[in-house]
Amino acid sequence: xxxxxxxxxxxxxxxxxxxxxxxxxxxxxxxxxxxxxxxxxxxxxxxxxxxxxxxxxxxxxxxxxxxxxxxxxxxxxxxxxxxxxxxxxxxxxxxxxxxxxxxxxxxxxxxxxxxxxxxxxxxxxxxxx
Amino acid sequence: xxxxxxxxxxxxxxxxxxxxxxxxxxxxxxxxxxxxxxxxxxxxxxxxxxxxxxxxxxxxxxxxxxxxxxxxxxxxxxxxxxxxxxxxxxxxxxxxxxxxxxxxxxxxxxxxxxxxxxxxxxxxxxxxxxxxxxxxxxxxxxxxxxxxxxxxxxxxxxxxxxxxxxxxxxxxxxxxxxxxxxxxxxxxxxxxxxxxxxx
Numbered sequence: 001x002x003x004x005x006x007x008x009x010x011x012x013x014x015x016x017x018x019x020x021x022x023x024x025x026x027x028x029x030x031x032x033x034x035x036x037x038x039x040x041x042x043x044x045x046x047x048x049x050x051x052x053x054x055x056x057x058x059x060x061x062x063x064x065x066x067x068x069x070x071x072x073x074x075x076x077x078x079x080x081x082x083x084x085x086x087x088x089x090x091x092x093x094x095x096x097x098x099x100x101x102x103x104x105x106x107x108x109x110x111x112x113x114x115x116x117x118x119x120x121x122x123x124x125x126x127x128x129x
Numbered sequence: 130x131x132x133x134x135x136x137x138x139x140x141x142x143x144x145x146x147x148x149x150x151x152x153x154x155x156x157x158x159x160x161x162x163x164x165x166x167x168x169x170x171x172x173x174x175x176x177x178x179x180x181x182x183x184x185x186x187x188x189x190x191x192x193x194x195x196x197x198x199x200x201x202x203x204x205x206x207x208x209x210x211x212x213x214x215x216x217x218x219x220x221x222x223x224x225x226x227x228x229x230x231x232x233x234x235x236x237x238x239x240x241x242x243x244x245x246x247x248x249x250x251x252x253x254x255x256x257x258x259x260x261x262x263x264x265x266x267x268x269x270x271x272x273x274x275x276x277x278x279x280x281x282x283x284x285x286x287x288x289x290x291x292x293x294x295x296x297x298x299x300x301x302x303x304x305x306x307x308x309x310x311x312x313x314x315x316x317x318x319x320x321x322x323x324x325x326x327x328x
Contacts, residue, residue, distance in 0.1 A: 042320075046318075046320060049313075049318055049322070049324055050313060050317065050318055054324050054326075055296075055310075055324075056292070058326070064292060097291075097292065101291055103290050103291055103292055104290070109201070111198065111201050111317070112201075113201060
């Protein structure tokens with residue numbers, strides 16, 4: 001509460017200080033709050049292994065499919081990255097191979113079936129490469 | 130010196146060694162033949178009772194772990210309704226190899242009795258070791274049980290997707306066998322398992 005005997009300048013300074021404090025606190029929260037999605041790398045790798053992802057992909061090497069690093073680079077900063085990649089690995093849409101032919105991408109299976117949290121975790125792990 | 134009477138076993142042995150003065154060779158042969166058939170039939174019926182999925186999952190060690198995983202795979206449920214049960218993949222069909230596998234399985238019963246894998250945690254702790262035994266067995270037999278249904282030569286280039294077909298033909302040329310690439314096809318892979326890097 002602002003006391004009545006303060007001058008207009010003092011009142012302005014006090015308001016400014018409060019605003020500044022609130023802004024700094026807000027910024028600090030943004031910096032120190034953990035990211036919205038904490039990736040479980042071990043679970044993602046296990047799911048990739050179980051689904052034979054690494055038979056066509058590698059982390060940093062081109063195989064029949066693009067390297068995960070390249071995928072992460074392509075989708076970096078894109079708002080729809082997660083949704084787009086989930087669609088790619090869960091609907092069996094066509095994927096283009098190095099020789100130009102197109103083939104349905106394998107649908108990633110989870111246990112229990114269709115566990116979207118596991119799929120999201122896998123995608124976030126790929127995007128984090 | 131006192132003559133000691135022979136024991137029961139000795140007397141039985143002596144009786145068995147004595148030629149029959151009462152029954153003809155034909156009667157003895159006929160009875161032996163029938164008894165042999167009954168014994169063999171009984172033995173096989175018993176053996177086949179242990180060769181069913183129901184028998185395999187009568188142990189909770191199997192039912193609560195690998196069976197649950199298998200139920201989510203294509204070998205359990207698929208478009209054409211063909212199911213490969215536990216013995217189809219894990220027990221050879223021909224008599225000689227089946228008997229050897231059954232003898233090995235008696236060790237698994239021993240582990241069951243001493244409770245080596247009677248909890249999920251213990252099962253997971255031993256999963257890599259158990260999976261490796263089975264992979265080695267399949268590798269040594271050139272994936273004989275897979276090949277009861279699958280065959281490189283029966284794969285159609287038109288019907289199989291291009292990439293798997295190319296990989297299958299490459300594997301055939303390289304002398305690879307099914308289990309080289311298809312580990313964990315019906316069960317979870319052990320967490321310790323590392324996929325070999327393939328091009």
